[in-house]
Amino acid sequence: MKKVMMKGVEAIGEAAIKAGCRNYFGYPITPQSELTEYMARRLPEVGGSFLQAESEVAAVNMLYGASSVGKRVMTSTSSPGFSLMQEGISYIACAQLPAVFVNVVRGGPGLGDIQPSQGDYFQATKGGGHGDYRLIVLSPSTVQEATELTLLAFDLADKYRNPVLIFADGLLGQMMEPVAFEEKEITYDNSHWALTGSKNRPPRQVTSFNIDPYGLEKMNIELQKKYRQVEANETRYEEFLIEDADILIVAHGTVGRIAKSVVRMAREEGLKIGLFRPITLYPYPYDALSKAAQEKSLVLTVEMSSGQMLEDVKLAVCGKTKIEFYGRMAGVVPTPEEIFTHLKTLIRGQ
Amino acid sequence: MEFTAVYKMPDSLSKKPFTYCPGCHHGIVHRLVAEVIDELGIREKTIIVAPVGCSVFAYEFFNTDGTVAPHGRATAVATGMKRARPDLVVFTYQGDGDLAAIGTAETIHTANRGERVTTIFINNAIYGMTGGQMAPTTLLGMKTTTSPYGRSPEREGYPVHMCEILKELKGVAFLARTKVTTPKDVLTTKKYIKKAFLAQTKDIGYGLVEVLSTCPTNWGMPPIKAMQWLEQNMVVEYPLGVFVDKVGEEK
The missing domain is CATH 3.40.50.970 (Thiamin diphosphate (ThDP)-binding fold, Pyr/PP domains)
Structure with missing residues (x-):
């Protein structure tokens, strides 16, 4: 084409x-x-x-x-x-x-x-x-x-x-x-x-x-x-390098794309990070995310909001995996670097 | 012996009994619109857009395809229909709250674009369905449930004259104000309604007929007295007549 x-x-x-x-x-x-x-x-x-x-x-x-x-x-x-x-x-x-x-x-x-x-x-x-x-x-x-x-x-x-x-x-x-x-x-x-x-x-x-x-x-x-x-x-989502991942990032839209860069950066440093990206926000891929989050040590939700999708992530994960949130609001776009830095801080705290 | 029907229910009415109060003029106007649709032979390509208000069920009373728009948005819905299917005939049926308060912007811009749609505007100077609140067309001094001390220009402003506003807009092809209190008025109103539809079917522009109407229930008057009150008060405030006519006389 x-x-x-x-x-x-x-x-x-x-x-x-x-x-x-x-x-x-x-x-x-x-x-x-x-x-x-x-x-x-x-x-x-x-x-x-x-x-x-x-x-x-x-x-x-x-x-x-x-x-x-x-x-x-x-x-x-x-x-x-x-x-x-x-x-x-x-x-x-x-x-x-x-x-x-x-x-x-x-x-x-x-x-x-x-x-x-x-x-x-x-x-x-x-x-x-x-x-x-x-x-x-x-x-x-x-x-x-x-x-x-x-x-x-x-x-x-x-x-x-x-x-x-x-x-x-x-x-x-x-x-x-x-x-x-x-x-x-x-x-x-x-x-x-x-x-x-x-x-x-x-x-x-x-x-x-x-x-x-x-x-x-x-x-x-x-x-x-x-x-x-x-x-x-009609539930749709993308999974990126999640099978061997220890930590899962959940992000959609533009932030999903930025998070993909974070996953690549992390992989270069040997950190096993994967991405779960919902494509349909309704219907939300609760079952797929629930499955993807199983046996991960951490789920990090990243959004350009105060944590609105975070509520659906919590519903999907249902308390089985620890969830953290990183968000920027009001039109500020997070960079891959700042998300990665935040992620490393979380890893050190584990 | 052979019989000829000289008077019957128009084909364009659905035969569902009207739900309007005794003495209300909606029934007369519905019938006139249906007669015009019959006479123009357009029933099978006509769509009614009903409003929110007493005539919210209007789309069930006509034997045509129909819908009901959000409050005030009938002419926007009609615009969408007509832009997508210019071959259809689309008319809105709206009250004074719908057309002249919450839907003022849609009314003015639909008229200004000269949308090929037709509007029947029932002005009874009050909100009927919600129980007798002040309308933009409520007369000065008139008591309603939300102007219990009488409408005062200092507090509530003046009655809105839609025909006088719309006549300045170049997209308007037919515009008239009328009433249906006497047989002569009924015949005149039918003529106006026909012209408002012809403005659309002849691809000239927007057509609107404002019908001064009674609301005996919310005016708190028996039907005959309501007719007299309309003649003595509403006609004084809202002069009758044709404001715009680019349709011309029928041959």
Whole structure:
């Protein structure tokens, strides 16, 4: 496959087009505006429709509309904008509409800054909006992986009729790397449920509304059944040099990539360190991590947050292995050297 | 003997009984919209976007595909549908809280973009479903559960006139304010609704019809008195008429 140099967010945009997405709605926000700009440029070239919304609130509801008529749709934003979309995401999830979201996470809380962060982990994986719903959350660590996960995101969104989130950060979004796109025929057909006009069939409704609590509970039970299927079928992770490892680092996304460098540095010094990198943040690879952490002397969780994924690591490890945490917040990216230094301090203390 | 039907339920209504209060004007307006859809022959490509409010169930009353949008976002949802499927006919049905308070930004920008969608705007100067709270269109001096001493301009500001705001936007192709308190008004309203749909189907721009309506339950009046109150108070505050018409007369 031919490789081209692309910025992370633009590669995600091109992957969306390759996935058959022809409808994009979004609102500019740093550090992802290049994706919005890319779609503005590219979509008309492929017969698609780009619309700059008046707000993220409007954008997410435009997504709802375009998805409900059966089309593949995407929006992208960064943390404060993603907060504004939460109500709409809850509606989309309950109405069982496929839609792909990209959150290029930046430092927070509040207005925060525009540097890379993973501080929206709770929002992405534990709700964000109201009610009992789940987002499928994919966390790429390279530009190449971001393109592959974007293609996957559209397939998963259609397969499960559920919103899917690409959880990126400013580092991944802004860096340029060589990428290759898999050329494949894209076909999808949502005509069996979409609002296409009631020609030759009874009218259909797409709704997240049911005034009868027993009826709404039934809708909820359907959603939960679907989430159990997602958990059984779609959990993804990468294991790197874990078999002989004595210590396991757990990190996702950009930090997962940095941690890989730490593992290599440690191996050069003869330290047996391995990496467990969750790719799906929901469904979280609890079982695989539980297994990977067995008989290790230490699990070190590293994040660009105060320790949000740490809670899932604790659930997975379940007290069987000692867990330590190293995190930087607010847009500060940890270097491999500082993580390695911290790791060596922990080893000396053992 | 042969009989000809001269009056029947429009095909575009689902025949599900309305859930509206006695004397409420939603029923009349629903029927008019359905008659227009029938007459334009667009039922099989029309989608209704219902709002949050008393007409939250509107999508169950029409014999068309439909959905219900988050509060205030009906025109954003309609925009998404229309951008993805320009061949469909999409209309929103919204109340004053939905369209003129929480959804003001969506209303203005949808109109300004000239989205090929149609909006039926029910202005009854009060929040109906939540139980009679102040609306952006509540009249000065009018008592509601959240303006119990009467709406005062110092405290709550002035009633919002959406048609007068929207008429300045170049994307608007048809814009009118009407009422349905007399048979003549009902016929005029139907004509306006038809034009608001034609603005869309003829690819001219955004169409909106504001219908001044009663809420006997939350106004605390019997239906006839509510009609009189609407004539004597709401029509004074909100002048009726056509604000924008780029559709022209039907041949």
